[in-house]
Amino acid sequence: MKILIVGGNFNNKGAELMLNTLVSKLNELFIEANVYLSSLVGTKTQRETLNVLELKGPLLHVGDGDKKFYFNWFLNYLPWYKGEGSLWDMDVIIDISGYAYSSKWGNSPVTNVDFILKHKSKKTKFIFLPQAFGPFDNDFIINKMRSVIERSDLIFARDKISYENLKNINNKNNIELFPDITLSYKSKTSSFEESKEVLIVPNKRMLDKSDNWSSNYISLLNIIIDRLNIANEKVSILIHDGEQGEDKELVNSLKGDFNVLLEEDPIKLKQKLSKAKFVIGSRFHALASSLSNSVPCIALGWSHKYEELFELYDLTDFAFLELDKLSILNKIDILLDRNLNSDLRKKITQQQENISDQNKLMWEIIENYIKK
Incomplete structure (x- = not known):
């Protein structure tokens, strides 16, 4: 199995924590899977430290401008960007953008992810992990988001407002509500007395x-x-x-x-x-x-x-x-x-404790969907 992660980056430490959390969980759930990142995400050293493979062919972040993104996407049709480990070879694409799909960030992210969903391989499953969505305040972005929901396999909103923002656009049953994945990535907790600052x-x-x-x-x-x-x-x-x-x-x-x-x-x-x-x-x-x-x-x-x-x-x-x-x-x-x-x-x-239980249930849903 080949899984491509999109939407993550090493520039923002929250986004990088999501990358670490996701790769760790994928390695746990899908032992035989190969996990990929675009060569345009981070440095070679950062990708190797995360223990992920490099996608064969360039792929920009969804936040980049529409025309730039489209040109970059079509480069992947070139013969030397096809075959093993290419965009077209992926079984699953998982999006961890965090907060990209909203009018607050303009139309480009929604337009670009809609483009991915329209042009990806038909065999490739597309899953949005828990993130914030909306608000969507113009007809163009609403119509694009409606298309995104329709073409996606699973979409997890991480809060009730985001969930309603999606449901008000397209009431498809692929939309679920679950907490952010990093909330179950634990560190040792200190007491008040132990805390110094x-x-x-x-x-x-x-x-x-x-x-x-x-x-x-x-x-x-x-x-x-x-x-x-x-x-x-x-x-x-x-x-x-x-x-x-x-x-x-x-x-x-x-x-x-x-x-x-x-x-x-x-x-x-x-x-x-x-x-x-x-x-x-x-x-x-x-x-x-x-x-x-x-x-x-x-x-x-x-x-x-x-x-x-x-x-x-x-x-x-x-x-x-x-x-x-x-x-x-x-x-x-x-x-x-x-x-x-x-x-x-x-x-x-x-x-x-309740959040961790919810997170566990979400991963069971994802695991069963990917393996079916």
């Missing part, structure tokens, strides 16, 4: 994806740092998109006493988050990594995906999609309290 995880997208935050995000982070400094807490700014990302640019605008942490390995990154006293973050997978290891969090977000993640843990009042300074500072005071923090850890752990 509060981690703040910024996201530059907060400046260009949300009118609610663009003018006050940096000032709020500075207020938060000041509050934690007054409480004599050790504060670290954790850069979650790596050395080549944009988030580290925000550090120059921050004031106060803090360290800066930069870690390229997504597994070690999750381990760092698991040892935090609590996390204040705007990166979805930083928050997911923390919550899945029973670390309390406050989300400062720009999309419904943050609220929906926190709803899984019954913590929606700790997720903020717009500025509410007094409420945010109140939540910080709660998390600074040893007893309240410990109680929240117990609550999160209980919710995680």
Whole structure:
């Protein structure tokens, strides 16, 4: 069996964690399978470290422009890009884009994945692993997404809003609701007493994806740092998109006493988050990594995906999609309290057991579908 992963990358540490989680699970479920990535995803060393094979022929990420993507796709029809290990030789394509199919990212991703589904080999099964979908706010992208749903084998939305966004377009029975796959990728959990620092995880997208935050995000982070400094807490700014990302640019605008942490390995990154006293973050997978290891969090977000993640843990009042300074500072005071923090850890752990059960069921559905 040959399985191609699309939608993943090594640029964003959340996306890389999804890659690690998926490859690990595929190796567990399909021992004899060969797992492939496009030669345009990461470096040769990164692909070899992940222990995946290189697709014979180029394949761009769905987020690239339409015309560029189409030209790249048709290169795969050239004779030297066919045969063993080529696009046309794949038994399964699994998409882990995370959050690409939405009007917030323009029409190109939906247009390009629709193109893949129309032109892939008829034998190839196409599965979307849990991710966020929508909103879709124009007729063009709605019609394209309707086609995507119709041609896909399985689509897993990772939250109720995404699920409804898809169902409102096409009520086909191939759409399921299950949590993000990284929530079951465990690290060792620390207690409140063992935790030494509060981690703040910024996201530059907060400046260009949300009118609610663009003018006050940096000032709020500075207020938060000041509050934690007054409480004599050790504060670290954790850069979650790596050395080549944009988030580290925000550090120059921050004031106060803090360290800066930069870690390229997504597994070690999750381990760092698991040892935090609590996390204040705007990166979805930083928050997911923390919550899945029973670390309390406050989300400062720009999309419904943050609220929906926190709803899984019954913590929606700790997720903020717009500025509410007094409420945010109140939540910080709660998390600074040893007893309240410990109680929240117990609550999160209980919710995680249910999430892990859901995740296990999803993989059973996928395994049975692929093997049938």
